[in-house]
Amino acid sequence: MIKKVGFLGPKATFTHLAVQTFFNGETESVAYLTIPQSMDAVANGEVDLAVVPIENALEGSVNLTVDYLVHEQQELSIIGEIIVPIQQHLMVHPSRKDKWQEVTRVYSHSHAIAQCHKFLHKTFSNIPYEYATSTGAAAKYVSEHQNENIAVIANELAAKEYGLSIVKHHIHDYHYNHTRFAIVSKSNDVKFTYNQELPIKEKTTLMVTLPSDQSGALHQVLSAFTWRKLNLSKIESRPMKTGLGNYFFIIDIDRLYDEILIPGAIAELEALGCSVKLLGSYQAFTIS
Numbered sequence: 001m002i003k004k005v006g007f008l009g010p011k012a013t014f015t016h017l018a019v020q021t022f023f024n025g026e027t028e029s030v031a032y033l034t035i036p037q038s039m040d041a042v043a044n045g046e047v048d049l050a051v052v053p054i055e056n057a058l059e060g061s062v063n064l065t066v067d068y069l070v071h072e073q074q075e076l077s078i079i080g081e082i083i084v085p086i087q088q089h090l091m092v093h094p095s096r097k098d099k100w101q102e103v104t105r106v107y108s109h110s111h112a113i114a115q116c117h118k119f120l121h122k123t124f125s126n127i128p129y130e131y132a133t134s135t136g137a138a139a140k141y142v143s144e145h146q147n148e149n150i151a152v153i154a155n156e157l158a159a160k161e162y163g164l165s166i167v168k169h170h171i172h173d174y175h176y177n178h179t180r181f182a183i184v185s186k187s188n189d190v191k192f193t194y195n196q197e198l199p200i201k202e203k204t205t206l207m208v209t210l211p212s213d214q215s216g217a218l219h220q221v222l223s224a225f226t227w228r229k230l231n232l233s234k235i236e237s238r239p240m241k242t243g244l245g246n247y248f249f250i251i252d253i254d255r256l257y258d259e260i261l262i263p264g265a266i267a268e269l270e271a272l273g274c275s276v277k278l279l280g281s282y283q284a285f286t287i288s
């Protein structure tokens with residue numbers, strides 16, 4: 001059966017590129033204006049899955065995605081991950097190709113701008129940067145507003161799709177610029193088909209809230225994983241949004257949920273007074 005996959009649109013965003021590269025012909029992709037809208041579409045059954053950016057190698061977590069998953073769409077789980085290389089290019093409307101240094105604004109997604117800060121600082125020190133809902137949305141806007149003197153940061157597909165001219169290639173500040181995209185769904189056993197032969201890792205993601213004001217609580221949490229030899233590939237704190245100083249932790253373990261070790265660690269954390277939620281146990285695929 002054809003699966004419907006929601007993504008941060010419009011056409012030719014990095015998320016769209018991830019969807020197109022990863023899934024095979026048995027999926028139909030549906031564009032949404034924002035990341036939360038694509039997740040809501042999964043929750044209300046418009047689409048079977050959504051692909052959402054969750055972390056970038058240069059800029060860190062996509063907080064909007066993590067927070068929406070944790071605070072607003074609690075019935076969704078992570079059922080897969082796609083790791084995609086990101087190449088940022090500077091582009092303008094073709095009519096401004098020869099005078100691109102004279103642009104008066106740079107427009108893109110906040111993460112794309114952050115990935116190119118050094119370049120922007122050197123090349124355009126005195127013009128404002130403006131955030132769009134996605135790199136694709138910024139490219140589309142510029143293609144439709146020839147009279148505005150704006151440069152866009154986006155990918156090659158966006159330049160083609162919206163007829164823009166790339167005036168500087170590879171403007172991201174560091175060569176290794178990958179983004180992790182999470183595949184989210186309402187049920188853990190939604191099956192999807194994908195292009196084969198991608199390197200695979202296995203992961204489990206937990207959300208852990210510590211008991212308040214207990215000294216050494218984080219140390220005890222970590223030891224529940226350590227003595228079981230559960231390797232953590234990430235631990236990050238995010239605000240609970242209930243007051244300054246209140247945090248939860250997102251913890252990635254580099255193995256699938258099993259019958260013994262991870263349930264044992266969770267039971268130990270709960271005995272310490274933590275609350276624990278399984279956000280997903282899934283395979284992570286790397287695209288080169």
Ligand SMILES: O=C(O)C(=O)Cc1ccccc1
Binds near residue numbers: 008012111
């Ligand atoms: O705006 C896009 O194209 C997205 O898909 C979000 C994003 C932005 C920058 C890097 C990776 C993903």
